[in-house]
Amino acid sequence: MEPEEIFQKPKQQGLSIELDEGEDIITQIKQAMDNHKIDKATVAEANGRIKQGTMVYSDKVKETNIPLDNEEIQGATGRFELNQSSNAFEGELALIIKKDDKFISGNVINATAMQGFKIKLRFIKEE
Numbered sequence: 001m002e003p004e005e006i007f008q009k010p011k012q013q014g015l016s017i018e019l020d021e022g023e024d025i026i027t028q029i030k031q032a033m034d035n036h037k038i039d040k041a042t043v044a045e046a047n048g049r050i051k052q053g054t055m056v057y058s059d060k061v062k063e064t065n066i067p068l069d070n071e072e073i074q075g076a077t078g079r080f081e082l083n084q085s086s087n088a089f090e091g092e093l094a095l096i097i098k099k100d101d102k103f104i105s106g107n108v109i110n111a112t113a114m115q116g117f118k119i120k121l122r123f124i125k126e127e
Contacts, residue, residue, distance in 0.1 A: 048073060050111045
């Protein structure tokens with residue numbers, strides 16, 4: 001009989017970030033990940049409004065920049081990675097908004113938050 005191995009599964013955790021009026025969403029995600037020593041995170045949800053920004057919408061033929069101005073978030077996905085030693089940060093945030101009675105999804109190029117914008121990240125930390 002082989003020796004048995006005891007192991008502990010990593011535990012998924014969450015981090016909720018509430019932004020103030022005019023704060024850059026991507027910058028605040030990076031800062032929160034840095035403050036909490038999070039290497040990789042996924043976006044679980046986002047609630048609130050985008051004050052201003054731009055996202056890229058692709059309709060299979062071309063990509064179009066969509067201006068964001070006081071847009072309410074209908075849904076969000078994304079993933080981010082932060083190298084703690086080099087401070088290199090990369091990832092993407094995709095939002096779903098409703099514009100002219102149509103739902104549009106796209107990747108955020110830049111965006112600032114309205115007061116009370118919340119984003120929840122999920123991550124795994126080894127114990």
